[in-house]
Amino acid sequence: MATSTSASPDNPAVTRLARFSSLSTSDIESLHEAAREPQRLAAHVDILREEVPIAGGSIMLAGWACRLRLLADGRRQILSLLLPGDLIGVCRQKRAVATTSVVTLTSSIICSAPAPGEGGLAEAYAVSGALEELYLFRQITRLGRLSAEERIVDSLFEIQERLAAAGLAGTGSFPMPLTQELLADTLGLTAVHVNRTLQQLRRDGMIELGGGRASLLDPERLRLFVDHRPARVSLG
Amino acid sequence: MATSTSASPDNPAVTRLARFSSLSTSDIESLHEAAREPQRLAAHVDILREEVPIAGGSIMLAGWACRLRLLADGRRQILSLLLPGDLIGVCRQKRAVATTSVVTLTSSIICSAPAPGEGGLAEAYAVSGALEELYLFRQITRLGRLSAEERIVDSLFEIQERLAAAGLAGTGSFPMPLTQELLADTLGLTAVHVNRTLQQLRRDGMIELGGGRASLLDPERLRLFVDHRPARVSLG
DNA sequence: CGGCCGTTTGATGGAACTCAATCTACGTGG
DNA sequence: CCACGTAGATTGAGTTCCATCAAACGGCCG
Numbered sequence: 001m002a003t004s005t006s007a008s009p010d011n012p013a014v015t016r017l018a019r020f021s022s023l024s025t026s027d028i029e030s031l032h033e034a035a036r037e038p039q040r041l042a043a044h045v046d047i048l049r050e051e052v053p054i055a056g057g058s059i060m061l062a063g064w065a066c067r068l069r070l071l072a073d074g075r076r077q078i079l080s081l082l083l084p085g086d087l088i089g090v091c092r093q094k095r096a097v098a099t100t101s102v103v104t105l106t107s108s109i110i111c112s113a114p115a116p117g118e119g120g121l122a123e124a125y126a127v128s129g130a131l132e133e134l135y136l137f138r139q140i141t142r143l144g145r146l147s148a149e150e151r152i153v154d155s156l157f158e159i160q161e162r163l164a165a166a167g168l169a170g171t172g173s174f175p176m177p178l179t180q181e182l183l184a185d186t187l188g189l190t191a192v193h194v195n196r197t198l199q200q201l202r203r204d205g206m207i208e209l210g211g212g213r214a215s216l217l218d219p220e221r222l223r224l225f226v227d228h229r230p231a232r233v234s235l236g
Numbered sequence: 237m238a239t240s241t242s243a244s245p246d247n248p249a250v251t252r253l254a255r256f257s258s259l260s261t262s263d264i265e266s267l268h269e270a271a272r273e274p275q276r277l278a279a280h281v282d283i284l285r286e287e288v289p290i291a292g293g294s295i296m297l298a299g300w301a302c303r304l305r306l307l308a309d310g311r312r313q314i315l316s317l318l319l320p321g322d323l324i325g326v327c328r329q330k331r332a333v334a335t336t337s338v339v340t341l342t343s344s345i346i347c348s349a350p351a352p353g354e355g356g357l358a359e360a361y362a363v364s365g366a367l368e369e370l371y372l373f374r375q376i377t378r379l380g381r382l383s384a385e386e387r388i389v390d391s392l393f394e395i396q397e398r399l400a401a402a403g404l405a406g407t408g409s410f411p412m413p414l415t416q417e418l419l420a421d422t423l424g425l426t427a428v429h430v431n432r433t434l435q436q437l438r439r440d441g442m443i444e445l446g447g448g449r450a451s452l453l454d455p456e457r458l459r460l461f462v463d464h465r466p467a468r469v470s471l472g
Numbered sequence: 473c474g475g476c477c478g479t480t481t482g483a484t485g486g487a488a489c490t491c492a493a494t495c496t497a498c499g500t501g502g
Numbered sequence: 503c504c505a506c507g508t509a510g511a512t513t514g515a516g517t518t519c520c521a522t523c524a525a526a527c528g529g530c531c532g
Contacts, residue, residue: 132330
């Protein structure tokens with residue numbers, strides 16, 4: 001079992017971050033090095049807890065997680081999804097405290113995030129952070145102005161795009177392990193309404209979804225339907 | 237006209253950033269220095285345009301602005317508000333591109349943001365960025381899970397808190413120049429419904445709003461009503 | 473087999489939207 | 503000084519989308 005150091009050997013973080021800036025050999029090696037101490041987590045386990053100091057940044061190597069906020073009366077909102085290759089809790093301020101909880105949705109593997117230093121890795125972290133902010137902007141627009149149908153299609157677009165960036169989605173179907181209830185908590189809807197809306201979308205031949213996978217049929221039509229623009233945070 | 241270098245001489249950015257970390261005299265001086273070349277902008281003027289490269293960071297010195305996103309069919313979502321003392325377009329990645337437009341809502345004054353360097357100013361910028369992210373999380377929760385009444389009260393709380401951090405709000409009423417239509421675009425509602433909801437809140441003796449000012453009556457009751465917790469991104 | 477989780481279906485209610493129309497305050501120009 | 507135009511706030515009636523409550527259904531695992 002050779003420990004390869006090539007550009008994208010099964011490590012979604014390397015695949016993803018290498019697209020954001022040119023990483024040096026030692027940058028890539030430090031990512032692989034960190035991945036040699038993986039931490040396996042079951043589903044529904046806290047990675048960060050709101051108000052609790054953050055020990056150090058982490059990287060999602062496998063599985064899905066989410067940032068979420070719970071209201072006093074039990075209402076729940078998933079703020080963002082964390083997919084393989086994403087950074088978690090990488091803060092620049094001293095003595096940082098988690099502003100939201102982060103919880104695994106499926107069984108997952110994480111590792112600690114190497115210190116960015118000053119070079120290509122720092123740039124890649126910066127781009128990753130800017131993209132995370134962009135995804136929050138999109139989420140706000142989804143919740144504020146899109147209908148239930150549009151919210152679902154738009155978020156599937158985004159998931160596909162992000163999985164592809166980590167080397168985990170091609171042109172066909174892609175992994176989508178969220179239950180309808182979790183999808184509802186993400187999209188500001190109820191599980192019942194998500195169910196009915198999904199049926200509508202299936203009837204209309206817009207999407208396939210089931211068995212932990214999804215696919216967007218006729219992506220070009222759907223792209224217009226939800227006015228989806230590619231994510232772009234820097235030139236080149 | 238002496239050019240004071242004290243901690244908070246009328247410069248909301250100094251007031252705000254000095255609360256985030258201990259700024260050196262030269263940090264403070266560089267902020268004042270930047271403010272000596274103010275740029276006056278009318279209302280409804282673009283500060284950043286989506287997809288356009290960002291020249292350099294700016295600081296809001298006076299007035300209100302917002303990040304916003306327009307959909308192809310004319311729907312509009314205000315993503316976040318930018319108040320005096322806030323940073324605009326401070327990016328860490330190279331050749332950054334604006335991910336959203338930023339537009340003045342009132343006549344405003346901005347100046348360029350001094351380079352953060354490595355010391356207290358960099359820490360203050362980091363805290364400011366973390367807070368901005370926290371406000372996005374809150375906005376997502378508002379839009380996803382709060383009722384119209386709750387959204388309005390919650391956002392007024394946040395505005396008051398942020399104005400206070402810049403030294404622009406005491407315990408009583410505070411500036412609130414947004415029209416009902418802009419409030420609607422912020423909260424994912426229609427102007428008509430905002431109007432009716434405001435009347436309800438006024439009848440219930442929860443808020444006062446009008447003439448460009450607002451106040452929260454019985455803040456403790458309202459704090460429970462919307463489960464509002466103070467913003468906190470680091471220890472101390 | 474029985475329990476659980478997730479999905480599905482039905483019936484009903486309500487929060488928020490849509491489409492007007494009216495009202496008010498305010499500034500501007502004749 | 504007043505007629506006018508405009509932006510913002512307000513009101514009304516009718517509609518739609520989504521929530522709520524409740525129950526049934528299917529697969530999976532112990």
